[in-house]
Amino acid sequence: MTNISDLVTRAGGVFLLPVAVAIVAFFLIGVPSSWLTLTIAGLAMGMMIFLMASGLSLVFGLMDVLNFGHSAFVSFGAFVAASVLAWLSGWLGSPSVILNSLALILAIAAAVVFGLGAGWFFERVIVKPVYHDHLRQILITMGALIVAEQMILAIWGGAPVSVPRPHFLEGSIIIGDASVEIYRIFAFCLGAAVYVALHVLLNRTRIGLLIRAGVENREMVEALGFRIDRLFIGVFMLGSGLAAMGGAMWAGYETLITPALGAEMMIIVFIVVIIGGLGSIQGTLLGAIMVGLFANYVGFLAPKMALASNMILMMVILLWRPSGLAPAVK
Amino acid sequence: MSLLSLKQMKTDIGQYHVLHDVTLELPEGGVFVLLGRNGAGKTTTLRSIMGLWQPSPGSVTFRGQDIAGMHTSDIARLGIAYVPENMGIFGGLTVEENLVLATKAGKFDQTRLNRIYELFPAMEKFWTKQAWSLSGGQKQMLAVSRAIIEPRDLILIDEPTKGLAPSIIHAMGEAFREISVDTTILLVEQNFNFAKSLGRDMAVIDDGRVVHAGTMTDFIANQELQDSLLGLSA
Known part of the structure; x- marks a missing residue:
């Protein structure tokens, strides 16, 4: 038993879970083409959720701040990107890949810049006065989410907003008998690129080292001569920008968004952060991929269970590992 | 004074x-x-x-x-350096990362590092190990090393x-x-x-x-x- 356990640990440990889930799903689904489509959809969904959740995990881990308003950045990111895409609809419909790409890059960049600015304002005005007080954090950030939702209603109205996709990301590619949406492949690649960038930032730079240390013991980081509150503003803004990027990608994925998007995503984002383990980017990625795969497989195999699938996943994982799959602090 | x-x-x-x-x-x-x-x-x-x-x-x-x-x-x-009762080491970071964090410029003074190796040989031995995997005594050595890595x-x-x-x-x-x-x-x-x-x-x-x-x-x-x-x- 010990040998098997050591072997599993050496091969990747909990990071093999998505592979195990995919293998089990392969036999349960029985049709390879459906399995491939669902797997890629799950991975793409997981990567978009990872973008939304990674910042929250760091903020939670670094400063012990429960920010229920985090998904407001997702909503704003989605609506800002939708507006930019609508404004550049001429470029989107063009057969030119360059114009298509430019429109997409501008939309995502606008969402991220908005997220960074909104994150700075949110941290300074809303979060800073309630450090070290969880009850007030929950109340005021929940309130901020409601205010954000109403602001979206006031600016964009209550009707669902359709989100045009760039021409070059429309359609599917055929792999064997499986049809895979190009947008999902793009979402997966973007999420993977952001993960690699975050990994490099956290593991190859001094700022990253400070963030990782701060997640474990912020008091000790200060006793070594660093102002963790200044670092926190940067992390908060980064997290907000990533959430807005995730929102922008999600808008293109859903193609129809409503002001309730933030509240809907809040639950999923918190589930991912909790099952992944606080303060851990690897854990957040693992949690997001698990949620994405699980939601797609269960939605196919047992549609009536689809809504509850994330909750069930969280319960099972927390019963097994109460601190989450890969928490930053062991 | x-x-x-x-x-x-x-x-x-x-x-x-x-x-x-x-x-x-x-x-x-x-x-x-x-x-x-x-x-x-x-x-x-x-x-x-x-x-x-x-x-x-x-x-x-x-x-x-x-x-x-x-x-x-x-x-x-x-x-002023502080070594708390719980040692305050960063378990997810390696011994090297724990020490480099305590340096001002992110670089080691080799003379001081050699002095740490002499005082606590375990630090050199477990240089690339994550701090959570050290024994209680080694963790305490790391905490003290961190306090003296800079003057x-x-x-x-x-x-x-x-x-x-x-x-x-x-x-x-x-x-x-x-x-x-x-x-x-x-x-x-x-x-x-x-x-x-x-x-x-x-x-x-x-x-x-x-x-x-x-x-x-x-x-x-x-x-x-x-x-x-x-x-x-x-």
């Missing part, structure tokens, strides 16, 4: 008055031992000096500069022998003796046998007040005082 001076320092934690009157003069050099029973206020004294809990204004001066009310990071940058004027060390094996305690004592040649150590300790072999000056704190201060030699010679202040049996 004293290196560190505490004058009627008071510290409240929430609604509790933990320190009522802590007055100490810490001379430069050597090991100054702060003794006292559990809950007497020893850890609170160290945390108050570091600014982790706020002491009364004007009650803490370091090299003549008032540091009460300063941010912890600013106090650390004045040259410091004062190191505050809180109960470093707690839960350690006798051989590790001996090694730790030797290391403190060597470190104290060029760095002042304020050592909080309950292990009197360990403390008495190191301390030149000492004080006893009880119920948030300094109830005795003097030289270790005098204190060792006065068994009655030891019994009354520390509750030691004869």
